[in-house]
Amino acid sequence: MKINPLDFVLVVDDSASMVRIVANIITKVGYKNIDTANSGNEGLSLVRNTSYKLILSDWNMEPMTGLQLLQSVRKMQGAPTANDVPFVLITAESKPENIIAAKQAGVSGYIVKPFTAETLLEKIEGL
């Protein structure tokens, strides 16, 4: 994926620390327009109003999980964000059934926590 610093990126995680960590790391590859959401519902609401070129989301959130956010994004019609936007799940869930479910939902990348800045940047560049 060619990184355009002006692209809008959405980071979704119910952990305020994780949002700051991920946002901080992606600024290192030049992203300047980073929006953050603390829940799946908030993320979905942002996606319906802004044209994001990349979404990085946690899985384990309530009441809407990251997987459900992904499924909702993929079904979206007519929203500013394209329904095929690169969507990366960053999660502690690392069972094969999770990988399968994520793949079936149309995930673009899957990063298991704990992760390094290098892994995150490598995955974004490889999208």
Place this chain on the structure above:
Amino acid sequence: MADLEKETYSKQEVQDLIRAELKTVRTEYGDLKQQVNKLNDDIVIQKKDYDLLKLHMARLADHIEKRKMDGTGIGCPDREEVMREIKEVGRYIDKAIGAVIARAEKMEKLVAGYVFSEKDRLLEEITHIFEACDVQDLTAQRIKKVLELMGDQEATAKKEAKVDPDSILLEHGPQMPDEAMSQAEIDKMLKDL
């Protein structure tokens, strides 16, 4: 022996009747006084046993009550206290990591404003501080898992409030290090699917 069918008895006859009855009792039960004392001892022993049993029953009832409160059957007598302590640990970690991230962000901004030979190395070190701060998220997830297992109402309510209840089946939280798939294994699996 005096005639028991008679309607009236002389004093002597009554004394004879009593002696005869006492003789029968002694023959059958031995010395009455001894028997009464023995019976009394038995009652005392039984009372001790009864008191001890009562104590054990009370303790057992207490354990059962505590286990009933603990819906999962985890035998933890101070469950509520344990959950409070766990939550407090989570809050401390949250606060500490929040402070570390804030300081790291400040350091990063400070460093960014200067030009010096070791700048890139220092920025890289700050990035490692950020990476290490994911301990807050992973610890919080493990704490959540423990609280759910212990039947914490807040944790259970959050779980039940899921948009899609079936999604709970896919939420395991962080795996134990020796059970978790590595990033390389996940990448391979994603590619193969």
